[in-house]
Amino acid sequence: RALTIGLIPGDGIGKEVIPAGRRVLEALPASLGLKFDFVDLNAGWETFEKTGVALPEETVQTLQSCNGGLFGAVSSPTTAVKGYSSPIVALRKRLALYANVRPVKTVATAKKPIDMVIVRENTEDLYVKEEKTYETPEGKVAEAIKRISEKASTNIAAMAGEIALRRQKIRASGAPSIHKGPLVTVTHKSNVLSQTDGLFRTASKAALADPKFSSVKVEEQIVDSMVYKLFRQPEAYDVIVAPNLYGDILSDGAAALVGSLGLVPSANVGKTFALGEPCHGSAPDIQGQGISNPIATIRSAALMLEFLDEEEAAAKIYAAVDANLEEGKYVSPDLGGTAKTEEVLQDILRRL
Amino acid sequence: RALTIGLIPGDGIGKEVIPAGRRVLEALPASLGLKFDFVDLNAGWETFEKTGVALPEETVQTLQSCNGGLFGAVSSPTTAVKGYSSPIVALRKRLALYANVRPVKTVATAKKPIDMVIVRENTEDLYVKEEKTYETPEGKVAEAIKRISEKASTNIAAMAGEIALRRQKIRASGAPSIHKGPLVTVTHKSNVLSQTDGLFRTASKAALADPKFSSVKVEEQIVDSMVYKLFRQPEAYDVIVAPNLYGDILSDGAAALVGSLGLVPSANVGKTFALGEPCHGSAPDIQGQGISNPIATIRSAALMLEFLDEEEAAAKIYAAVDANLEEGKYVSPDLGGTAKTEEVLQDILRRL
Ligand SMILES: CC(C)[C@H](C(=O)O)[C@@H](O)C(=O)O
Ligand SMILES: CC(C)[C@H](C(=O)O)[C@@H](O)C(=O)O
Numbered sequence: 001r002a003l004t005i006g007l008i009p010g011d012g013i014g015k016e017v018i019p020a021g022r023r024v025l026e027a028l029p030a031s032l033g034l035k036f037d038f039v040d041l042n043a044g045w046e047t048f049e050k051t052g053v054a055l056p057e058e059t060v061q062t063l064q065s066c067n068g069g070l071f072g073a074v075s076s077p078t079t080a081v082k083g084y085s086s087p088i089v090a091l092r093k094r095l096a097l098y099a100n101v102r103p104v105k106t107v108a109t110a111k112k113p114i115d116m117v118i119v120r121e122n123t124e125d126l127y128v129k130e131e132k133t134y135e136t137p138e139g140k141v142a143e144a145i146k147r148i149s150e151k152a153s154t155n156i157a158a159m160a161g162e163i164a165l166r167r168q169k170i171r172a173s174g175a176p177s178i179h180k181g182p183l184v185t186v187t188h189k190s191n192v193l194s195q196t197d198g199l200f201r202t203a204s205k206a207a208l209a210d211p212k213f214s215s216v217k218v219e220e221q222i223v224d225s226m227v228y229k230l231f232r233q234p235e236a237y238d239v240i241v242a243p244n245l246y247g248d249i250l251s252d253g254a255a256a257l258v259g260s261l262g263l264v265p266s267a268n269v270g271k272t273f274a275l276g277e278p279c280h281g282s283a284p285d286i287q288g289q290g291i292s293n294p295i296a297t298i299r300s301a302a303l304m305l306e307f308l309d310e311e312e313a314a315a316k317i318y319a320a321v322d323a324n325l326e327e328g329k330y331v332s333p334d335l336g337g338t339a340k341t342e343e344v345l346q347d348i349l350r351r352l
Numbered sequence: 353r354a355l356t357i358g359l360i361p362g363d364g365i366g367k368e369v370i371p372a373g374r375r376v377l378e379a380l381p382a383s384l385g386l387k388f389d390f391v392d393l394n395a396g397w398e399t400f401e402k403t404g405v406a407l408p409e410e411t412v413q414t415l416q417s418c419n420g421g422l423f424g425a426v427s428s429p430t431t432a433v434k435g436y437s438s439p440i441v442a443l444r445k446r447l448a449l450y451a452n453v454r455p456v457k458t459v460a461t462a463k464k465p466i467d468m469v470i471v472r473e474n475t476e477d478l479y480v481k482e483e484k485t486y487e488t489p490e491g492k493v494a495e496a497i498k499r500i501s502e503k504a505s506t507n508i509a510a511m512a513g514e515i516a517l518r519r520q521k522i523r524a525s526g527a528p529s530i531h532k533g534p535l536v537t538v539t540h541k542s543n544v545l546s547q548t549d550g551l552f553r554t555a556s557k558a559a560l561a562d563p564k565f566s567s568v569k570v571e572e573q574i575v576d577s578m579v580y581k582l583f584r585q586p587e588a589y590d591v592i593v594a595p596n597l598y599g600d601i602l603s604d605g606a607a608a609l610v611g612s613l614g615l616v617p618s619a620n621v622g623k624t625f626a627l628g629e630p631c632h633g634s635a636p637d638i639q640g641q642g643i644s645n646p647i648a649t650i651r652s653a654a655l656m657l658e659f660l661d662e663e664e665a666a667a668k669i670y671a672a673v674d675a676n677l678e679e680g681k682y683v684s685p686d687l688g689g690t691a692k693t694e695e696v697l698q699d700i701l702r703r704l
Contacts, residue, residue, distance in 0.1 A: 129546075138501070142551040145497065147493060150491035192438060223601060227605045228607060232608050
């Protein structure tokens with residue numbers, strides 16, 4: 001099978017980790033029968049500075065003809081800049097990448113193992129970015145719209161249910177696990193936002209009431225309490241589904257539990273396309289030193305493959321990364337080690 | 353000085369902890385010259401079931417003639433119930449309690465000491481609860497308004513600055529501290545919400561640029577990154593200021609760091625009134641067993657006194673609670689002990 005993969009390094013360490021992701025894909029054993037064509041694409045702050053647009057139309061259109069992609073990270077200006085708008089937020093909408101899937105997992109040998117997936121709605125909520133500002137006698141007032149639809153909530157909850165079932169299947173095949181059965185935790189703030197988050201809640205629960213999810217236990221947590229529980233008993237959670245903004249916050253929180261954002265991958269998933277994206281940012285403070293952790297991107301490449309139904313290839317990459325982490329010999333500075341990006345990459349490549 | 357204090361136990365363990373708060377106030381040494389008059393007031397789910405309103409007008413009006421109050425917790429229905437709306441959210445708006453102040457602190461002897469205050473805007477953001485739902489060919493869509501004003505953002509940032517200065521003054525008086533100088537961290541998500549959170553950001557920074565805050569260091573964090581940092585290096589934070597919803601989430605996250613929500617107080621603060629409120633909820637699961645932790649409420653009573661300029665009385669209560677925690681003999685179940693509410697209370701009373 002030939003897969004065309006768009007590569008968007010973006011800014012900062014995006015330029016260091018995306019090449020690492022590419023090299024891992026290229027190094028997959030020939031026996032898997034995969035052939036990759038890579039297309040280099042632009043987006044981000046540097047692109048904006050050069051061309052006046054953060055997300056060139058060409059990038060969107062080329063991606064539309066790709067099977068998947070890898071997105072690095074982009075720097076955002078600290079103050080609002082006319083015409084600039086986050087390219088990743090725009091891409092998610094333009095390509096209808098309705099789910100943002102973020103697995104957060106310790107290695108099996110960890111003292112306090114955690115193994116959860118945050119399934120974040122990826123197209124609406126406050127991310128519709130419909131804002132306005134007006135003057136009043138008491139100063140400026142700004143408003144933003146938080147939009148929640150039955151359709152998107154239903155789709156994301158169904159995705160969460162599917163992922164819970166898939167994880168259960170892998171566990172049933174004998175993989176060691178801290179979870180007994182599939183669990184989906186629906187996160188919202190419907191005690192305050194009875195209509196918007198209320199709709200997310202009822203649509204999610206309705207979707208998960210489908211007979212195909214009958215083996216999946218469904219619970220709910222108010223978002224503030226969810227953050228509390230995430231830190232008090234992270235081992236209890238299997239799949240967490242949340243509207244866009246809560247999902248954004250929860251996934252950074254969960255990342256803190258495994259020691260570094262540099263370990264946590266994500267995939268922006270549509271019906272026929274998946275865009276891998278490390279959870280970390282462009283980290284201008286360490287850019288150019290060759291010390292960024294490539295693992296989040298390498299795992300994002302695997303996650304992308306999972307959603308392109310190449311589970312065997314994905315499993316190979318996960319295993320190589322886990323082996324690197326379990327040995328703990330080539331460890332990047334974000335995890336307290338001294339290994340360079342290239343050393344971590346080489347160690348993972350030789351384990352493939 | 354005579355202080356009239358409204359008591360609103362609400363539901364669940366609110367009924368167990370508010371009386372404990374009252375008894376601590378009553379037991380303050382006569383030498384402080386404080387005399388308390390208590391007024392019992394209703395609000396919450398039980399009140400709604402009995403009377404059809406969750407926040408009786410009488411409660412609001414009586415509180416308006418009080419100096420301060422203590423609010424326990426209320427149970428919310430899990431599905432939207434016509435006519436029911438959270439009384440604490442309504443009270444904050446009705447009484448113009450524009451700041452929600454939440455100190456999160458370990459005892460001085462803790463291995464990893466933390467000492468921060470979360471200053472949460474308390475009247476606007478998504479808590480304006482302006483929502484609507486409409487039908488589309490693809491199903492229901494709901495929208496909520498997130499409103500941020502220059503005025504409220506300026507006021508809350510100024511409050512954060514004042515608190516940072518006050519904390520620095522206490523430190524300068526020789527109290528042991530993990531902080532070198534006053535620091536305010538402004539939290540927002542202006543990389544996505546450039547107008548609303550952008551306004552919070554610029555108004556906060558402008559307020560903190562006032563010469564009276566010249567000794568206060570001002571930093572900023574995007575909310576997702578803030579949650580990450582909160583868990584990775586909580587000791588670094590002194591005062592965190594945030595819009596309403598982020599403040600809600602961050603304070604539960606911070607509470608997780610000190611072991612239990614049962615320890616974390618808050619005060620809803622207006623120009624001339626303060627309402628103490630434990631950060632925990634009504635906890636129906638443990639209600640009636642006499643095992644709820646009264647410390648969050650007792651500390652909330654102290655915090656209320658602080659904002660009524662009774663700092664000496666507040667300090668006495670804090671010291672008694674810290675002594676209880678440091679000894680670790682009477683410890684409630686949420687912290688892994690077996691002490692009853694009454695035993696923890698008695699221990700604190702005898703230390704006053
Ligand atoms: C960079 C930012 C717009 C983005 C988001 O909020 O979605 C990031 O935090 C993420 O989680 O991918
Ligand atoms: C009960 C709820 C409405 C409330 C809030 O969201 O403000 C609570 O979580 C709090 O933090 O006081």
